[in-house]
Amino acid sequence: MVTPSRTYNDAIDALNSLQTPFAIIEARRKAGIRPDATSVQEMRGYLLRIGYSSSDLDRLNIIHVAGTKGKGSTCAFVDSILSRYSQSTSIPRKVGLFTSPHLIAVRERIRIGSRPISEELFAKYFFQVWDRLESSDTGKELVEPGTKPIYARYLTLMSYHVFLSEGVDAAVYETGIGGEYDATNVVERPVASGISTLGIDHVYVLGQTVDKIAWHKGGIMKKGAPAFTIEQVPEAAEVLRARAEEKGVALKVLNVDARLEGVNVRPNALFQKKNATLAIALAEVALKKLDGGFELDPKELLPKEFVEGLEQVVWRGRCEVKEEEGVSWHVDGAHTVDSLKMAARWFAGECAEKRGPKVLIFNQQGRAEAVDFLDGLCNTVKKGDPAGKGFEHVIFCTNVTYAETGYKRDFVNHQYNPKDIEKMTAQKIFAEKWSALDPAANVMVIHSIEEAINKARSLSKTVQDRENVQALITGSLHLVGGALGILEKADAL
Numbered sequence: 001m002v003t004p005s006r007t008y009n010d011a012i013d014a015l016n017s018l019q020t021p022f023a024i025i026e027a028r029r030k031a032g033i034r035p036d037a038t039s040v041q042e043m044r045g046y047l048l049r050i051g052y053s054s055s056d057l058d059r060l061n062i063i064h065v066a067g068t069k070g071k072g073s074t075c076a077f078v079d080s081i082l083s084r085y086s087q088s089t090s091i092p093r094k095v096g097l098f099t100s101p102h103l104i105a106v107r108e109r110i111r112i113g114s115r116p117i118s119e120e121l122f123a124k125y126f127f128q129v130w131d132r133l134e135s136s137d138t139g140k141e142l143v144e145p146g147t148k149p150i151y152a153r154y155l156t157l158m159s160y161h162v163f164l165s166e167g168v169d170a171a172v173y174e175t176g177i178g179g180e181y182d183a184t185n186v187v188e189r190p191v192a193s194g195i196s197t198l199g200i201d202h203v204y205v206l207g208q209t210v211d212k213i214a215w216h217k218g219g220i221m222k223k224g225a226p227a228f229t230i231e232q233v234p235e236a237a238e239v240l241r242a243r244a245e246e247k248g249v250a251l252k253v254l255n256v257d258a259r260l261e262g263v264n265v266r267p268n269a270l271f272q273k274k275n276a277t278l279a280i281a282l283a284e285v286a287l288k289k290l291d292g293g294f295e296l297d298p299k300e301l302l303p304k305e306f307v308e309g310l311e312q313v314v315w316r317g318r319c320e321v322k323e324e325e326g327v328s329w330h331v332d333g334a335h336t337v338d339s340l341k342m343a344a345r346w347f348a349g350e351c352a353e354k355r356g357p358k359v360l361i362f363n364q365q366g367r368a369e370a371v372d373f374l375d376g377l378c379n380t381v382k383k384g385d386p387a388g389k390g391f392e393h394v395i396f397c398t399n400v401t402y403a404e405t406g407y408k409r410d411f412v413n414h415q416y417n418p419k420d421i422e423k424m425t426a427q428k429i430f431a432e433k434w435s436a437l438d439p440a441a442n443v444m445v446i447h448s449i450e451e452a453i454n455k456a457r458s459l460s461k462t463v464q465d466r467e468n469v470q471a472l473i474t475g476s477l478h479l480v481g482g483a484l485g486i487l488e489k490a491d492a493l
Contacts, residue, residue, distance in 0.1 A: 008119035011126040012106055012409050018151045019414040035181040039153075043186040045142025046149050046157050050132040052164065054188045060096065060163050060171040061289060062187050063282050066179040066217040067196025069339050070275040072099055073315055074196050075174045077279030081309030082170050082286060083114050088305055091291045092170035096163040098184070099174040100152060103317050103481030105492035106410045110159045112166055114314075116492050125162045129154070149183070152176050156183040170286055180219025192285040193220045194278045195229040197271065198236040199338050211235040218243030227251045228281045230274040254281055259302045264311045267319045267346055276310050283309075316493040317480040319346055326460025327469045328354065329487060333477035335364060340474065341376040347472045348384020356467035357392040358385075359459060361452045361483070362475045365399050365426060366416040370475075371433050377474075378437045391472075393459060394434050394443045396427040397452040399478040401485070411482060449482040 044054060063078055065071050079097040086092050097111040107122040117125075130148070137145040149157055156176070163171050170191075175182045179195075198214050214236040221227040227249045229240060237253070244251035256270070257277040265276045283306070287294045296303070302310075322329040330350055334343040351358065358381065364370035382390040398421050401408045420426060427445045435443050446452045460469045473483045484493060 006123055006127055008107075008123045009409060011123045014130065015106065015126070015151060015154065016409075016412045016414070018148060018154050019412075020150055021414045035178070037181065039181045039183065040185050042143045043149065043153060043157065043183050045139035046133065046153070047160065047186060048139030049136045049143070050129050050157065050161055051136075051138075052160060054186055056164060057160060057187050058189050060160070060168055061092070061286060062190045063170070063172045063286050064175070064184065064187060064190040064193045064220045065173065065196065065278075065282070066175040066182075066193070066220045068199040068213065068217075068336060069342075070196035070271060070278075071174050073272065073275045073318060074194060074278050074282070075099055075172045076313050076315040077276055077310055078283050078286070079111070079114055079172045080313040081279065081283040081306050082172070084305035084309045085287060086113070086170075089291070091287070092168075094166060094168045094170075096159070096166075096168035096171035098156070098159040098163075098171065100155070100176050101477050101481075102410065103477065103493050104408070104410065104485040104490060106155070108492055109155055110162055112163075112168060117162060121162070125158055125165065129158045129161050153183040156186075170290060175217075175220060178213075178216035178219070180216045182220075185220055188222065190220070190222055190225045191289050192226045192228065192282050193222065194227070194282045195220070195240065196275060196278060197230065197338075198232055199336050209235070211239045214239035215243065221247050221249045221251065223248045225249070226281075226285050228254055228278055230254050230256075230278055252281070254278060259298075259300075260310075263302065263307055266311075269342070269346070271342060279310070280306060317477060317484060319343075320484075321350060322487055323468075324487075326463070327457055327471055328356075329483075330470070330472045331480055331484060332472070332474050333480040334474050335476060337373050337376055340373050341380050343472070343474045344377050344380035345384060347470075347474075348381050351470045352384070352386065354468065354470055356463050356470050357459065358390065359393040359395065359456045359469055359471040360391040361395045361397060361449075361456060361471065361473045361479070362430065363397055363399055363427070363479045364475045365413075365421070365478070370426070371429050373475075374430065374433050374437060378434065381472075382438075390438050391441055393456075394431075394438075394441050395446055395452045395455060396424075396430040396434075396444070397446045397449055397479070398424060398427065399476060399482060400448045401482045402450045403448045408482070408485065411478060413478070449479060450486055453483060453486055 065075050082095045100109050102108040108116045110117050133148050173184045175184050195217050218240050254277050256273050257280055265272050284296050317333045320331045330347050332343040334340045382388055424445050431443045431445050456471045
């Protein structure tokens with residue numbers, strides 16, 4: 001047997017081999033096959049195979065977060081608060097953060113001390129997990145010997161190994177899709193669970209109504225662990241209450257925390273204050289568990305670690321503005337109807353006092369329903385403009401990173417139909433829709449992210465003095481990540 005290579009790039013190539021090909025995804029979709037309870041059972045089997053049981057995860061003191069919108073921001077807030085306490089009191093000793101998807105590098109999904117683990121550490125632990133899965137048949141009653149979990153589940157499994165090996169004693173976990181059958185739900189005794197704003201997303205897997213989606217998200221609540229959520233639409237709130245009762249969990253619904261008054265949460269919007277409120281509650285429970293003497297007074301101002309954690313959090317690709325000569329780049333990953341409307345409102349507010357043409361760069365690959373997202377995006381920007389002007393230029397591109405060399409290795413995705421990407425099928429549908437919504441707009445279909453960015457830059461040559469192109473890059477996080485990688489010439493964020 002040939003000994004495999006062990007570099008970071010080799011690890012990413014091996015990881016990419018675990019992606020489910022588009023043809024298989026389509027066949028399962030047509031057959032009505034969806035994730036179910038066996039998904040979590042298999043994860044328990046894989047966990048045993050690499051040398052751990054679910055009880056070993058208790059050492060990580062996991063804070064578990066699900067939701068449709070804001071779960072990533074909530075996790076980033078909790079991680080940032082706990083990291084401030086780690087720096088000032090050494091409690092916790094080490095903080096881990098597991099999120100998805102990544103923006104530029106896969107290793108961004110597994111962070112310690114708020115930073116992506118290094119390429120060397122990623123490769124080391126990736127292949128340790130790989131070798132253990134191949135050499136052991138422990139847990140064979142739960143999972144077939146010699147098999148490996150698919151891409152996202154492998155990374156979840158690997159994160160447990162990384163955090164336990166590195167001595168992490170507080171870990172924040174964002175669910176991937178749903179909750180009940182998500183790979184992260186192998187944790188049996190989280191310190192606390194939180195559910196951010198719920199809405200419509202991943203309808204094939206989770207269902208087409210918010211009550212069905214709420215059922216899945218509520219699956220992360222566990223008896224004996226405090227559970228929190230924020231105000232939800234009535235249908236979702238009712239299901240979450242029922243699921244909490246069924247599980248014997250006291251679910252607390254939080255109003256926006258009054259102690260956030262005067263705290264510079266960015267963006268200064270209600271949805272982000274709700275995320276911050278949820279994060280405060282989750283961080284408080286975790287700190288109480290780790291430090292028996294810790295107590296927050298609800299009538300007092302938040303401690304400086306909480307304030308600094310909330311104010312200084314860095315969560316890339318969300319409501320981010322980057323300035324360069326001729327172009328103001330507004331970058332916000334948004335993948336649902338509601339989140340795109342929020343992105344549009346934020347962009348319109350940012351541009352209200354600025355001069356220059358508005359440019360949109362958008363993609364949502366492989367999601368037929370995404371064409372219906374465009375109405376809200378188009379109309380919200382028009383309503384937010386004092387003169388009622390929308391985007392003068394609209395660019396629909398694929399998620400292919402570079403014009404000449406194609407995808408960055410960390411962006412390779414076998415789950416989309418390669419023929420649709422080559423023919424730009426989705427992009428042409430988007431373009432036709434936008435042209436109907438706003439016939440005055442200059443609508444373009446462009447193959448790569450790099451070319452789309454260069455096109456927006458070229459438009460800056462046509463503006464007048466004291467004007468900048470006001471560009472919004474939104475939609476898929478893969479698009480946003482690729483764009484940030486090009487704009488910053490960065491290997492990871």
